[in-house]
Amino acid sequence: MDTDDENSPLIFVLIGATAVLWLFLNSERLEPNLKHIPAFGHATYLLSYIDALRFAFSAPAVIQSAYDLHRSAIYKLATLNRWLVVVNGTQFMEELRKAPEDEILFMKPPSKLAVSIHLESELFQSRDTWDKACDITRHITQHMSFLIPEIEEEIRSLTLSTSAEGWKEINIRDLVSQLTTRPNDRVFMGHPLTRNQEYVQLTASTRREKVSTRSRLMPRLLPSFLWDMLLCDNTAQIQQCRQKLLIKFVYEQWKKQRSPEGHSEPYSILFRILSHEMNAPQVEQITRDVLNLSLASYHSLSSTMEHLLYDLVTHPKYVTPMREEIRIIVKREGWTRHSVDRMHKLDSFIKESVRLHGTFPLSSVRKTLKEFTFSDGTSIPPNTYLSFSGSPRHHDNSLYPEANTFDGFAFLHCMKDFMAWTLATAKGVCGSI
Numbered sequence: 306m307d308t309d310d311e312n313s314p315l316i317f318v319l320i321g322a323t324a325v326l327w328l329f330l331n332s333e334r335l336e337p338n339l340k341h342i343p344a345f346g347h348a349t350y351l352l353s354y355i356d357a358l359r360f361a362f363s364a365p366a367v368i369q370s371a372y373d374l375h376r377s378a379i380y381k382l383a384t385l386n387r388w389l390v391v392v393n394g395t396q397f398m399e400e401l402r403k404a405p406e407d408e409i410l411f412m413k414p415p416s417k418l419a420v421s422i423h424l425e426s427e428l429f430q431s432r433d434t435w436d437k438a439c440d441i442t443r444h445i446t447q448h449m450s451f452l453i454p455e456i457e458e459e460i461r462s463l464t465l466s467t468s469a470e471g472w473k474e475i476n477i478r479d480l481v482s483q484l485t486t487r488p489n490d491r492v493f494m495g496h497p498l499t500r501n502q503e504y505v506q507l508t509a510s511t512r513r514e515k516v517s518t519r520s521r522l523m524p525r526l527l528p529s530f531l532w533d534m535l536l537c538d539n540t541a542q543i544q545q546c547r548q549k550l551l552i553k554f555v556y557e558q559w560k561k562q563r564s565p566e567g568h569s570e571p572y573s574i575l576f577r578i579l580s581h582e583m584n585a586p587q588v589e590q591i592t593r594d595v596l597n598l599s600l601a602s603y604h605s606l607s608s609t610m611e612h613l614l615y616d617l618v619t620h621p622k623y624v625t626p627m628r629e630e631i632r633i634i635v636k637r638e639g640w641t642r643h644s645v646d647r648m649h650k651l652d653s654f655i656k657e658s659v660r661l662h663g664t665f666p667l668s669s670v671r672k673t674l675k676e677f678t679f680s681d682g683t684s685i686p687p688n689t690y691l692s693f694s695g696s697p698r699h700h701d702n703s704l705y706p707e708a709n710t711f712d713g714f715a716f717l718h719c720m721k722d723f724m725a726w727t728l729a730t731a732k733g734v735c736g737s738i
Contacts, residue, residue: 372697
């Protein structure tokens with residue numbers, strides 16, 4: 306027993322030394338040269354790790370403080386393995402947004418950037434996986450008209466099954482899990498799996514484990530093998546069960562897709578991925594990709610839905626006008642992409658909720674491929690990572706009147722003002738001809 310007690314501190318010392326050595330070996334803090342850009346905190350190499358650790362453990366507070374100091378300027382922020390250039394100010398953000406793709410590359414969620422606030426960063430470990438994610442995004446956009454009725458069917462089946470028991474007290478997270486899991490799986494996998502109770506339970510368990518673990522240990526300070534050893538959760542075991550269940554299903558769907566009868570779910574993401582597999586597919590790899598992409602989408606979707614429901618309960622005055630708008634449009638047009646686009650009050654409510662409860666303090670990570678120069682003369686060398694301030698900008702009173710007050714129809718007012726301005730401009734142009 307005494308020997309074990311004496312060795313315990315030594316184990317933690319070795320783990321700490323390994324983490325520090327790994328950080329130094331993997332650090333790209335010295336390249337590229339960003340000495341001409343002001344730093345938030347310490348600018349020297351070693352002392353900047355103090356700010357990097359603060360950022361890892363309290364990123365929102367650090368980014369808010371940096372935004373208050375550099376509200377309309379460009380500055381650099383120390384992360385665990387490199388400098389991150391943060392771009393503030395509407396003009397600079399527009400310049401970066403409009404930069405050509407041969408100069409600025411829109412990055413995948415930066416697993417090597419060690420930005421602790423990106424929960425799903427670990428899901429995209431290869432460029433190939435990110436390319437698949439982009440292809441899937443295009444697929445969803447192009448087939449949204451066909452997917453909306455399927456999503457509505459899943460939500461309606463859930464609503465009917467829960468409302469049949471009458472009014473009762475519910476756990477909001479359990480409700481959000483049901484409202485997001487089955488529609489999400491319907492889009493990714495197709496109809497059969499959304500009715501498989503074993504798969505639904507495994508999916509819910511996986512997401513609870515993944516989110517709870519990453520929320521407790523968000524900063525990834527250790528190498529992957531030490532990280533996996535210290536987590537000690539059931540995620541890997543549950544994922545293996547899901548994967549075994551899905552491997553057979555994926556292969557069956559691929560054979561059905563190649564049969565004369567065709568595929569019964571032509572708009573699912575699994576169909577899109579399998580359509581590229583002319584020969585026998587790599588079932589295990591496809592299964593892992595679909596599971597990882599599904600989990601990444603679930604986190605953003607469930608967080609947004611949870612805040613929406615809380616805002617709806619907190620501000621019940623918006624329920625009646627939104628419900629009336631939805632009722633009139635659906636009665637006339639049904640659930641289609643065009644009808645959803647016409648729900649302006651609902652759209653404004655969702656935008657305001659997302660603005661006020663944004664998930665990430667930073668957003669839109671990019672990388673310079675060539676030297677890029679802003680209008681004020683600030684030069685950004687190649688291989689530099691850049692990002693924008695997210696939630697601090699959304700809570701800026703100079704950009705949003707009463708930025709910390711919820712106004713569900715704020716964006717509706719903006720839309721009306723824009724339409725009035727467009728109409729007045731058009732009349733002016735016509736009158737001048």
